[in-house]
Amino acid sequence: MTKAKELIFQMEFYIKCLFIILSIFSMSKILYSTLGIFYKLATAAVFVIVMLAVFMNLKKSDGYRRYLIVTMGIIASQLITAIVNYQYNFTGNIIEIIFMCSYMWLLVPLNKKTIDKIMMFTAYCTQVASFLLFVFTLVMVIFRLTIYWQPSGLSSTVYFGLVDGRIWGFVNPNSTSILAYASILLGLVLIFKQMKYAKFIKYNIICQIINIAFQQSRGAMISSVVMIALYVVFIHKDLSIIKKIKRIVLLTGVFVVAMVGINSIVSSYLQLGTSETITIDYTDSKLNFTEKKESSKKEELTVRISESTSSGRMYIWENGLVMGLEKPVFGYGTRNLQSHYNDFFNKYTIENSLIGGNFHNIFLTLFVASGALGLVAFTITIVYVSVEFLKFLWINVEKEKSLYMILFFGILTGQLFESIIFYSTNFINILFWMVVVYGVSLCNEYKNSPQCQMCEITDIEELQRMELAILDYIHEICEKEGIQYFLSYGTLIGAVRHKGFIPWDDDIDIWLFRDQYEKLQSYLLEHDNEKFGLKSYHNDPSYMYPFMKIIDKDTYLLENGIRLDSKLGVYIDIFPIDGHIEDKEFEQEMSTLIKKSQLCSYSFEGVKAEGKPLENIMRYGALAAYSLKDVHSYVKAIDELAKTRKIDGEYCDFLMYKSMKKPTIKTEWFKEAIDWEFCGKYYKIPIGYDQILRADYGDYMQLPPVDKQVSHHNFKAWELKK
Known part of the structure; x- marks a missing residue:
């Protein structure tokens, strides 16, 4: 029996890890069109394991049980919606519910040790994926490329490079931005846990800050500011309230200036040279470069953070609300939404905004898709998790554990402008619910520990x-x-x-x-x-x-x-x-090594010289440079x-x-x-x-x-x- 259990636990780990990898690939339309069948098979395998884990944990009186009960309200509401709308795509809506169970309960464990390993695996995968996406985007910028690609099997054109004032990488800008700041938070987790490759993770954090600026997602920028505030409040517990407010203002200001500055630099660079547009058409199983030309129009990268327009979201929200009020109790069913779009939206909005992001607000999307019933069930779950996480953040002092809760609030904030943590095969959706369940496990572990306060x-x-x-x-x-x-x-x-x-x-x-x-x-x-x-x-x-x-x-x-x-x-x-x-000579060498070790370790507060603003600028610059170094080598x-x-x-x-x-x-x-x-x-x-x-x-x-x-x-x- 022991060997059988070990085999099941190993299968749980590898199948869930495969599911996570495939969900990362699914962020790209091109890769999903190729790997979709494997993703569906992995989802089916995960569903079986998840159902077994749910059955085991429902019998226990712990934090998982409470989480499962509140999320079962969501599943029940979706099932009722599917039954009410049974004449429209009933099978598709049931498949959607199976997928929901798979991602919402992915980390409900057969074996509690497994979820720690899966989270570490995910943290490393996120570092690799975010870095590769950054490199791809950077190449498009450096060579001033814009690519329009019509792959076989896709009805819509995929584009990369500078399009409509934004830089499109291998994944759409909004998802790339969320992945970027998730990578930063999970990178800090790895650093705080003293995992290997800390130096490379620090460099990737810088790359992801630049990546957020490249993508120009205002939702991601707002999320980042929220996470900066939560980080200062709950991670820097040694600071007074006044110092926390000052640090939040300072870091937010630096972040905004960095976003605007990077975009201004990139826009100027793009304007200096000639851009190239490449159109690729995949027809008759042959790859044809049908066009490669110099762009006659010099596109400019828009600094969207300073714009007051809503990028069409107000139109989507207003008409989405009208659509939802047509079926306010049970909704339409998520797989039935597209067939009703023409009654409420213009063609441009349907083709460019509604397919990828639904209604660009998670609560509105839930309301339209599953009515007030689904919206209330989802809201109850979010409120339950938020309260548990805030209580944990208030009393916990271990930094890497608090980072998961901060990431939850960051992604949730972004969902006021996006809808990719529900009804989505996107990795961001998977990651969000992984963070939720893992955070619940940390709260539960803390409550049940003899060291409870x-x-x-x-x-x-x-x-x-x-x-x-x-x-x-x-x-x-x-x-x-x-x-x-x-x-x-x-x-x-x-x-x-x-x-x-x-x-x-x-x-x-x-x-x-x-x-x-x-x-x-x-x-x-x-x-x-x-x-x-x-x-x-x-x-x-x-x-x-x-x-x-x-x-x-x-x-x-x-x-x-x-x-x-x-x-x-x-x-x-x-x-x-x-x-x-x-x-x-000895004294000088010792002094130099100690100064370098301090620059690797101190915060801005630690190197600040009172009443010396010019000297502090130099100190802060040196601190920023040495923060990428490894203190261990200097101490040794x-x-x-x-x-x-x-x-x-x-x-x-x-x-x-x-x-x-x-x-x-x-x-x-x-x-x-x-x-x-x-x-x-x-x-x-x-x-x-x-x-x-x-x-x-x-x-x-x-x-x-x-x-x-x-x-x-x-x-x-x-x-x-x-």
């Missing part, structure tokens, strides 16, 4: 208690393994001056000589702990520090000004001590450079500083460790603690002014309440 840690004593527990964990390991460590920096001052934390301090620091540091790191890499975890560039490619941290796994921490998410928790810092001699180089300084001289220190001080800490001051009281327990400090602290801080026993008695860290932390 994140509470912000605002009490410094609570933070200190957690850090002390981590210190106990490290002390125990060091005692058992014969590893020598020392309390350091502010922690050492606190031990000597207060016999505990400095009252306003919120961190713990530890020193180890390099050999002891490596010994401890090796132990932690080999021995996992349920409560505490190692953060190091050795086990996390997105970790931005050249030294290790030990974190509390039941906490989550966001550092203000840091762009990368290394999934930190409340932590203590562990610093290696290396040999130190005055060496300007910093650590390897520090290792070259052997502890065989008079001085030693932690060397990974951007502005390195002169050698002042003598190696002999660490020749012995002594026990010292700290918060009622005893830990190790160097025997020369007084000389070390005076060399670093001067008269460390003197309290600083009251206005300086504040933490120098800037972060927010949450605890998982069980």
